[in-house]
Every structure is written in structure tokens, then in C-alpha cells.
């Protein structure tokens with residue numbers, strides 16, 4: 001039996017390769033409306049109409065086979081068969097954006113010149129039609145010498161034709177003279193071919209151009225961006241409340257039920273104080289996470305995110321970075337791990353390293369539960385005028401603090417550790433699109449699932465271990481259980497380090513398990529106070545009330561400031577090690593972030609105490 005054939009999807013960034021890959025193989029690779037989404041190769045199985053199963057590979061977008069960034073290098077190596085441990089693809093599928101034909105044909109010619117069996121997916125023909133472009137695929141076929149199949153990946157249009165073309169792809173016969181062209185010659189040829197293939201072109205372009213003039217205007221643009229982000233953070237608090245209250249009531253109901261039906265004893269305590277108090281205290285933040293991601297996904301799918309990157313370029317270049325870093329940094333708001341991976345699209349190694357080092361300063365979604373619980377407990381839920389809520393404002397300020405911190409760190413790094421010139425910014429602006437409801441729903445479901453899975457695995461495990469450490473050895477009568485326990489002893493040992501910055505024993509105790517995942521800080525506080533409760537009244541108190549009765553406002557603010565900077569996430573450190581090939585940079589990252597966290601928390605505590613908060 002012969003080896004399974006391989007089919008690879010290649011093309012410029014944002015052509016819809018991953019969308020096609022998902023449609024053909026049933027995978028769920030991330031797609032979004034900006035260049036540089038895919039940074040690794042991904043494979044899936046696909047069965048041709050002939051019944052032959054093939055391995056299909058989705059590749060990062062590239063502008064040429066002369067790679068300038070790590071993600072382009074993957075593409076170039078796979079296509080040429082130089083990728084270690086991977087066979088040369090047997091068939092190449094070039095994915096072209098029909099609404100941006102001229103540009104995409106430049107790279108397409110370079111691929112065709114390889115002389116491999118090739119098929120072209122003329123993707124996004126719906127967008128081209130929307131823009132009033134009518135394209136002649138047959139003419140392109142004649143010019144390029146390979147099959148050209150019009151497709152709409154996101155609506156699954158043209159897929160069977162494409163599959164059939166892949167099945168029958170023979171050795172390519174690149175059109176006359178395509179083989180040995182220089183870049184300039186390819187550009188000229190692309191222009192001519194695009195002109196020829198476009199049968200008619202009308203307005204619509206104009207409306208989007210006008211929108212861009214507004215959104216990219218150096219004065220109005222940043223204002224719109226700030227206003228938008230502001231609305232996001234207000235919404236996170238305002239809209240989530242009823243849902244979060246519902247979830248909280250659900251957890252309370254389960255706790256009551258457990259108490260009613262389980263015999264009193266250690267096992268019941270483990271369920272109520274450990275699992276329900278701990279994991280429950282994190283799960284109630286699901287609505288806020290979902291709201292945050294709904295905005296992020298909508299901004300990504302509409303094409304606005306790339307505009308935001310463009311706007312940020314000026315700010316970024318003033319601290320020695322380029323707008324290229326914006327998207328990795330923005331992804332870091334979800335989680336620093338994909339953010340750090342996304343830096344593979346940055347070609348300058350020092351730019352890339354700087355971006356990796358500051359990525360953890362972007363407020364990842366794991367911090368949201370920590371911020372939200374403290375804010376809800378200590379910041380009054382009142383309006384500061386014009387319908388702006390104080391709680392949302394504080395949350396916004398914490399996100400801004402992270403961004404400002406990152407910019408300052410970048411500035412310092414670019415003059416010391418990663419000294420060098422900022423590289424220029426070139427990024428194509430994608431077409432505006434209305435986000436599709438189904439894609440949004442899938443994206444939100446994926447995020448919600450990741451969050452719940454974390455709650456069910458890592459947060460659950462750490463909470464149970466912590467509960468055990470908090471309950472053993474058992475206290476003698478009159479002694480506090482927490483003080484007597486293993487965890488309490490460790491925390492008391494650590495307390496002297498964090499005492500100068502205003503942290504008490506319980507806060508010190510929360511910091512250790514939070515290294516596994518930041519949300520654990522919340523579940524750990526909840527478990528600690530559940531174990532520590534001396535009477536029924538105290539036990540029935542919600543976490544927020546517990547915090548209010550045990551912490552002062554300066555302490556709470558210091559705790560928030562700590563979490564803006566602290567590198568409390570093992571996985572981020574691990575990814576940094578992998579992406580920088582060694583321990584040097586992750587250790588540097590840990591050291592400087594802990595240093596910053598300590599200073600920021602200390603300053604906050606002392607200033608807040610001094611002004612009598």
C-alpha cells in the first residue's frame with residue numbers, strides 16, 4: 001500500500017486558509033480577521049471524493065518563500081520539504097483572497113514556480129462580489145496553468161469542486177514564463193493578471209475607505225478605541241451581575257443541599273469548604289469571561305482589531321516596538337500563552353523577545369476573577385456621573401496600569417537588554433466584515449469550555465490539596481485551624497516577606513497555589529475562610545463579606561496592584577522557555593515581574609495608608 005498523500009494549504013496571511021482547513025477537515029483551528037493568526041502548521045484528515053484519505057496541513061500565512069519571521073519559515077520549510085520529520089506535500093492548494101487578487105498573486109506565482117501539483121482556491125469570492133468585483137476564473141486558469149476553483153470557505157461553497165480538483169491534480173504546468181521571474185516581474189505579472197480577471201468593479205470600496213479614514217484618523221481613531229474599550233469594561237460588570245448572582249445562588253443551594261443530606265464530618269467539609277467554596281468561587285466569573293470574549297471576538301472578526309494595531313503603532317514605536325507586537329499583546333489579554341506564540345509573526349528577534357517579555361503584563365482573563373472579587377468587595381457600586389460605574393472604572397484602570405507598565409518596561413528593555421532599532425510596521429488591513437453569529441457562538445463556547453475545564457482540573461486539584469493542607473494537622477481546642485495547619489505554617493513563614501507590602505497571612509497563603517493559575521488566589525481565599533470560620537454566621541458569609549471583614553482597603557488595593565504585575569503562572573514561564581530556547585529569559589521575566597509586583601503593591605499600600613483610605 002502506498003503512503004498517504006499530503007495536501008498543504010498555502011497563501012498570504014488572512015486569505016482564509018484556516019477557514020478552508022476547518023471546513024474540509026472538520027477541525028476547529030482559530031480563524032480571525034487579521035493577518036498572522038496561524039503560526040504553526042496543523043494537520044488533519046480529509047477524504048477525497050475518490051475515497052482516498054489524505055493528510056491536510058494548514059500553514060501560517062506568508063508573503064514569500066524567503067522567510068523573514070519564524071512563522072513564515074515554517075511555511076517555507078514545509079513547502080520545500082525541508083521541515084524535519086515531514087515529507088514534502090504531494091499537492092499544494094494555494095488560497096487566494098479574490099477581493100485582494102493582485103497582492104495575493106505575487107506569492108502564488110512563487111509557489112507555482114516550484115512546479116508541484118497545485119490547485120488554486122479562489123477564496124472569498126463573496127467578499128469580492130460584495131465589493132462589486134466580478135472575476136473570470138477561467139482566464140486565471142489559462143494564465144496560471146492550474147485549476148482555479150472559486151470558494152467561500154466560511155459558507156462551505158465550492159468545497160466539493162475543490163476536493164475534486166485536489167484529487168485530480170497532476171503535475172502542474174505553470175503558465176509560460178512563470179518559473180524564473182524576479183519579484184518585480186512577478187508584481188508586474190500579478191497586476192496584469194488581476195486586471196484581466198476583474199470583469200467589473202463598482203462602489204462599496206468607497207464606504208469602507210471612508211470608515212477607515214475615520215477610524216484610522218490620528219485624533220478620532222484613538223478616541224474611538226478608548227471609548228470602545230471603556231464600554232467593554234463597563235459591560236463586564238454591568239451585564240454580568242444577574243448571571244453571576246444566579247450562579248452564586250446555585251453554588252449556595254448546592255452547599256445547603258450537601259449540608260442537609262451528608263453526615264457531618266471531614267468529607268462533608270471537603271465538599272462544602274474545599275470544592276464548593278473554592279471551585280464555586282471561580283466558576284461564578286464565567287459570565288464576565290464570556291462577555292469580555294464576546295467583545296474581543298467581535299473586534300477580531302470584523303477587522304477592527306487590525307485597525308487598532310495600526311493605531312497603536314505610533315504609541316508602540318515611541319517605546320521601541322512596532323504595531324506588529326500589538327496583536328500578540330492583544331491576544332495576551334485572553335492568555336499570555338497564545339500571545340507569546342503569536343510573536344512568531346514578528347521577524348526582528350529583539351522586537352520579538354521584548355514582546356515576549358512584556359506579554360504577561362497584559363491583563364489575562366485569569367486575572368479577571370481576582371480583580372472582580374476584590375473590586376466587588378471593596379469598591380462601592382455607585383456611579384461617578386454620566387452613567388459611568390465606579391467598579392467598571394477601577395477595572396479599566398487596572399487594565400490600563402498593566403498596559404502602561406508594559407510600555408515602560410519595553411522602553412527600558414529596548415535601551416538596555418534588547419537594545420536596537422525598532423523595525424518598521426507593515427500590515428495589511430483586512431476587509432471589514434460583519435461577525436458571523438455561528439462563528440461567534442463557537443468561539444465563545446470554546447473560551448467558556450477552556451475556563452470551565454481549568455476550574456474542573458487545575459483549580460479543583462489545587463483547591464483540594466490546599467484544603468487538605470489547611471485541615472491537617474488538626475488544631476487543638478482554642479487554636480486556630482489555619483495557624484495549626486501545614487499550609488498555615490508555610491504562609492506564616494512567607495508572611496514576613498510580604499508583610500512590608502501590607503499582606504496578611506491569608507494573602508500570603510493565596511499567593512503560593514496561585515502560581516499554578518491566578519484564579520486559584522480566589523478559590524484559595526474562599527477555602528481558607530471557609531476552613532477558618534469559627535461559627536455558623538461566619539461560615540454563611542459570602543467571600544466578598546469575608547474579605548470586607550478581614551482586610552482593609554489599602555490591603556485590598558495592594559493585592560490588586562500585586563496581581564497587575566506578578567508572573568503567577570507556570571505555563572507562561574514554560575512557554576517562554578520553549579520560545580526563547582533556554583532558561584535565561586524566563587528567569588529574567590520571573591525576577592523582574594516579581595520585583596515590579598512587590599514595588600507596586602508596597603507603594604500602593606503605603607500611599608493608600610498615608611492618605612487615610
Ligand SMILES: Nc1nc2c(ncn2[C@@H]2O[C@H](COP(=O)(O)OP(=O)(O)OP(=O)(O)O)[C@@H](O)[C@H]2O)c(=O)[nH]1
Nearest residue numbers: 014015016017018019032036037038061124152153
Ligand atoms: N466572507 C468570507 N470570509 C472569509 C472567507 N474565508 C475566510 N474568511 C474570513 O477571513 C478571515 C481570515 O480567515 P483565516 O482562515 O483566519 O485566514 P488564514 O489564511 O488562515 O490567515 P493566517 O492564519 O493569518 O495566515 C476570518 O475572519 C474568516 O472568517 C470567505 O470565503 N468569505
Ligand SMILES: [Mg+2]
Nearest residue numbers: 017018037038
Ligand atoms: Mg490561519
